Amino acid sequence: MKIVEYELRRIHLPLVRPFRTSFGSQSDREVLIVKVTTEDAVIGWAECVAMSSPLYSPEYISGCLETMREFLIPALNRATDVSARTVSELLKPYLGAQMAKAALETAILDAELKIAGISLATYLGANKSKVPCGVSVGIAPSIEALVDEVTSYVEAGYKRIKLKIEPGWDIEPVRKIRALFPDKPLQVDANQAYSRSDSKHLKQLDEFNLLLIEQPLDEHDILGHAQLARIMTTPVCLDESIISLSSAQDALELEATSVINIKPGRVGGYLESVKIHNYCLERSIPVWCGGMLETGIGRAANLALAALPGFTLPGDTSASSRFFKQDITTPFEMVDGYLDVPNGVGIGVVPDMEFLNSITRSVEIISNK
Numbered sequence: 001m002k003i004v005e006y007e008l009r010r011i012h013l014p015l016v017r018p019f020r021t022s023f024g025s026q027s028d029r030e031v032l033i034v035k036v037t038t039e040d041a042v043i044g045w046a047e048c049v050a051m052s053s054p055l056y057s058p059e060y061i062s063g064c065l066e067t068m069r070e071f072l073i074p075a076l077n078r079a080t081d082v083s084a085r086t087v088s089e090l091l092k093p094y095l096g097a098q099m100a101k102a103a104l105e106t107a108i109l110d111a112e113l114k115i116a117g118i119s120l121a122t123y124l125g126a127n128k129s130k131v132p133c134g135v136s137v138g139i140a141p142s143i144e145a146l147v148d149e150v151t152s153y154v155e156a157g158y159k160r161i162k163l164k165i166e167p168g169w170d171i172e173p174v175r176k177i178r179a180l181f182p183d184k185p186l187q188v189d190a191n192q193a194y195s196r197s198d199s200k201h202l203k204q205l206d207e208f209n210l211l212l213i214e215q216p217l218d219e220h221d222i223l224g225h226a227q228l229a230r231i232m233t234t235p236v237c238l239d240e241s242i243i244s245l246s247s248a249q250d251a252l253e254l255e256a257t258s259v260i261n262i263k264p265g266r267v268g269g270y271l272e273s274v275k276i277h278n279y280c281l282e283r284s285i286p287v288w289c290g291g292m293l294e295t296g297i298g299r300a301a302n303l304a305l306a307a308l309p310g311f312t313l314p315g316d317t318s319a320s321s322r323f324f325k326q327d328i329t330t331p332f333e334m335v336d337g338y339l340d341v342p343n344g345v346g347i348g349v350v351p352d353m354e355f356l357n358s359i360t361r362s363v364e365i366i367s368n369k
């Protein structure tokens with residue numbers, strides 16, 4: 001396949017409510033949308049999940065734009081034939097940049113699957129037509145505000161609640177939510193906010209019957225996570241530390257994690273995600289699909305992945321309305337706590353161009369003619 005044009009579009013969407021984590025607070029979401037056009041004028045779409053600043057991951061939107069423009073797209077343009085299966089190999093000389101690489105691979109895959117006439121879910125190996133939804137709840141201004149927010153999600157039907165925690169916002173909010181919802185699947189996410197010396201403190205979370213604690217320590221501190229996992233009964237789940245199949249294999253072997261959050265952007269794409277899924281499925285390691293406040297473009301593709309058999313825990317695959325008043329695609333609406341897996345060709349959704357254009361901040365076209 002030949003790609004004749006890459007379009008890199010920066011958009012800006014307000015969030016329905018501020019989202020605060022241990023690394024910062026945001027009230028809007030800037031997103032980099034990638035569009036590819038093939039020689040036969042077939043279009044592929046993808047979303048790059050990097051955020052505006054390098055707070056969650058070293059990648060950020062302006063950096064991704066630069067990396068794509070200066071290195072990744074020229075490397076793809078030098079190849080005579082490009083297919084999604086060859087993208088990661090072609091881009092391998094350029095280190096890191098998983099989120100940028102994932103977006104390019106996914107846009108190419110979307111176009112390819114449209115030509116082949118199959119859905120991403122079918123292509124990846126999905127065995128479900130709908131997936132249970134979890135929701136990630138930010139650090140709130142007060143326990144009362146947290147109770148109100150969590151109650152609204154429980155009433156909306158979310159099957160699993162994830163509370164963001166940080167030092168000073170952990171044991172008490174979790175105790176309160178657990179007391180109010182004694183049977184609700186509940187987990188916490190620290191986004192690296194603790195250090196090894198906090199292990200006794202974190203162990204207090206064991207009394208709340210949590211599904212897991214996500215990324216309590218620094219992304220590079222695999223040994224620290226292994227030590228913490230030995231003293232806590234709550235399963236440790238790595239997010240930021242897992243950037244590839246091999247990093248997942250290492251962390252599992254070292255017993256630094258016993259559950260894996262698979263975020264396609266963080267690991268370099270959906271094809272690498274399937275490899276991690278397959279490896280974990282063979283070993284009965286549960287996995288779940290993470291989220292990055294995606295628009296409908298990224299959300300659609302995440303739902304396809306979350307429909308694979310090894311995704312046995314609800315993911316951060318929430319309805320569009322969790323983050324946005326208006327989505328750039330037909331919104332994903334939750335029914336009885338589930339979202340339908342798109343079954344159209346490719347990722348199964350396309351943006352509403354009028355709305356997309358209205359929220360576009362910049363567009364860059366890189367052609368290959």
Ligand code: OSB
Nearest residue numbers: 056136191290291292293294316
């Ligand atoms: O750590 O899972 C995370 C959002 C941005 C960056 C990191 C994370 C998150 C979330 C939100 O928790 C997940 C979602 O999109 O619902």
Ligand code: MG
Nearest residue numbers: 189214215239
């Ligand atoms: Mg996380």
